[in-house]
Amino acid sequence: MKNEVHYKLQTGDGDRKIIIKPVNLRQPGNNLKIIGVFSLREGAVDMGDIVFDDKMKQWEYTGMGNLTHTEAEQIALFIKKNKTVDHI
Numbered sequence: 001m002k003n004e005v006h007y008k009l010q011t012g013d014g015d016r017k018i019i020i021k022p023v024n025l026r027q028p029g030n031n032l033k034i035i036g037v038f039s040l041r042e043g044a045v046d047m048g049d050i051v052f053d054d055k056m057k058q059w060e061y062t063g064m065g066n067l068t069h070t071e072a073e074q075i076a077l078f079i080k081k082n083k084t085v086d087h088i
Contacts, residue, residue: 001083038079050076
């Protein structure tokens with residue numbers, strides 16, 4: 001995933017619109033390197049990051065309580081499923 005995507009997170013309190021933006025590094029030759037860090041935002045509110053290990057297997061949510069573990073897991077599974085998609 002090279003570009004930000006808009007994700008509809010379904011919760012018991014209704015749908016939340018989450019923006020997932022990959023944190024990529026520019027390398028020589030203007031190439032992007034995906035590093036497994038995905039910034040989360042809801043509107044203007046920064047919600048922390050989901051950070052994957054180098055094999056995209058394990059993840060951690062670094063936010064300060066904006067999401068439950070189950071909600072963060074839904075987003076992490078979406079990212080894993082769509083990690084090679086440039087635009088959704």
